[in-house]
Amino acid sequence: MTALVIAIVNVISCTSPVFALDAAEIQERLDRYTAQENNVGALILIHQNNADILITSGIANSENKALIQKNSRFHIASLTKMFTAVMIYQLVEQGRLSLDDKFIDILGDPFDGRLENYKQTTIKMALEHSSGMADFLGYGFDAAARARHNHRWTPYEALEFAAGQPPTHKAGTAYVYNSSGYVLLGEIIKKITDNEDLNALYNEAIFAKASMHDTYFPKGARPRTDELARGYSQLTPSGGLHDVSDIQWGEYLTDGGLVSTASDLKNFFTALFIDNSLISQRSLDYMMGKLEPLPLYSEGGRGLMVINRHDKSHNAPWLYGHLGRYLGYRSAAFFNPENQDMFILLANSSHFDIQKFMQETGVLAPF
Numbered sequence: 001m002t003a004l005v006i007a008i009v010n011v012i013s014c015t016s017p018v019f020a021l022d023a024a025e026i027q028e029r030l031d032r033y034t035a036q037e038n039n040v041g042a043l044i045l046i047h048q049n050n051a052d053i054l055i056t057s058g059i060a061n062s063e064n065k066a067l068i069q070k071n072s073r074f075h076i077a078s079l080t081k082m083f084t085a086v087m088i089y090q091l092v093e094q095g096r097l098s099l100d101d102k103f104i105d106i107l108g109d110p111f112d113g114r115l116e117n118y119k120q121t122t123i124k125m126a127l128e129h130s131s132g133m134a135d136f137l138g139y140g141f142d143a144a145a146r147a148r149h150n151h152r153w154t155p156y157e158a159l160e161f162a163a164g165q166p167p168t169h170k171a172g173t174a175y176v177y178n179s180s181g182y183v184l185l186g187e188i189i190k191k192i193t194d195n196e197d198l199n200a201l202y203n204e205a206i207f208a209k210a211s212m213h214d215t216y217f218p219k220g221a222r223p224r225t226d227e228l229a230r231g232y233s234q235l236t237p238s239g240g241l242h243d244v245s246d247i248q249w250g251e252y253l254t255d256g257g258l259v260s261t262a263s264d265l266k267n268f269f270t271a272l273f274i275d276n277s278l279i280s281q282r283s284l285d286y287m288m289g290k291l292e293p294l295p296l297y298s299e300g301g302r303g304l305m306v307i308n309r310h311d312k313s314h315n316a317p318w319l320y321g322h323l324g325r326y327l328g329y330r331s332a333a334f335f336n337p338e339n340q341d342m343f344i345l346l347a348n349s350s351h352f353d354i355q356k357f358m359q360e361t362g363v364l365a366p367f
Helices: 023-035 077-093 103-107 123-127 141-147 155-159 180-193 198-207 262-274 281-287 354-360
Strands: 003-005 041-048 051-061 232-234 241-243 305-307 319-326 329-336 341-347
Touching: 023 041, 023 051, 023 354, 041 262, 077 123, 077 180, 077 198, 077 262, 077 281, 077 319, 077 329, 103 180, 123 180, 155 180, 180 198, 198 262, 262 329, 262 341, 329 354, 341 354
Parallel strands: none
Antiparallel strands: 003 051, 041 051, 041 341, 232 241, 305 319, 319 329, 329 341
16 A cells, blocks of 8 residues: 655653554554555554654545545544543533433433433433443444435434333443443533534534644535545445445434544644643543542443553553544544553544554553
C-alpha cells in the first residue's frame, strides 16, 4: 500500500512500556495491515514528549484511489460515548441533573413498559453500563439499517429493537456493555437543555472549547464530503468489500454517531485530561473510576474505557479512552495519565483488527 509518514520522531517511551516501536516500525506494521484482504486504510496519531507523529496508510476511496490523509475524517463509533458522558457530567455540575435521576422521571415511558429495566435505570447506571437493558445493536438493528440504507434512524426507532427483549440482569447489579443507555442519555441532554440540535449542543459544550473543528453528527446529506474516508465492509460472509459509507447506520445517535479526525480527538483529550476545561477534576476522577472504583469486569467504565487493568505483569499502565465499531469503520483512542501520551487509530474497514494491532504494538497488554 502507498503510505505516508507525516512526521518521524522516536516513540520509545522513557516512563512506560507503551509505544515500544519507532515511526518506521509502526509504518511498516500499519502497511502490512492495510494490505491484508478486507482492510483498506488507516491513520495513527501518537502524541508523546510534547510531539505528534501522524502515520497514514492505504486508501480512503477505492473508486478514485484517493489516499488516507492526515486530516481524513472517520466515523468514530463508540468514541462518541466519551463526549456524551462529558455532556452529562456538565449538566450534573450545573445542578440541572443528578446521577441518581431515573430516565422515566425525565422522559416518561415512551416504550409503554416494553423496554425491560427502563423504569429502574438511573443516569449513573446508564453511564456505567449497569442498567441491564437490552442493547438495541444486538437485536436486528444492523440488518434493518442495511436494508433501509437511506433511512435516518431516530433514537426511539433504534431503541425499538431493544423493546420486548429480555434484560441481561437486574438493574444496577452487574455490568454489561450497553449502547441503549447512551442513546437515552442523548435524549436526557436534549430534554434538559430544551434543544434538539445535537451539533449545536456538543459544539458549545465541547467542540468549541477543545478547538475541534472537524467533529460533528452527520445530518444525512448525500453525497458525503470528500474529506470523509469511505467505509468498507463485507455485506455477506463470502462476499467482497462494499462501500457502506452512505448507509445511515445511527448517524445521529449519541452512542456512536460522531464523525471526527485524529487531530480533533487529540484536542479533546488535551481539553479533558490536561487542561480540565470540559469538566471538573472531581467529575473526571469519577469518570475514570478513581472516586468510586469499578470492578475489573466492567469494560465500559463511566464514559471512559480503562484498558490494561487485566495485565498480569502489572507493567502496562492503565490507559483511558474508548474503542469503537461502526459499519465500515473501527476506532481507538487512549490517554496515559502517567506521561500524557496519546494513541489514536482510525480505520475505514469493519475488518481491521484494532485490538490485535494494539497488542502487537505494545499499547494493549495481552489478555
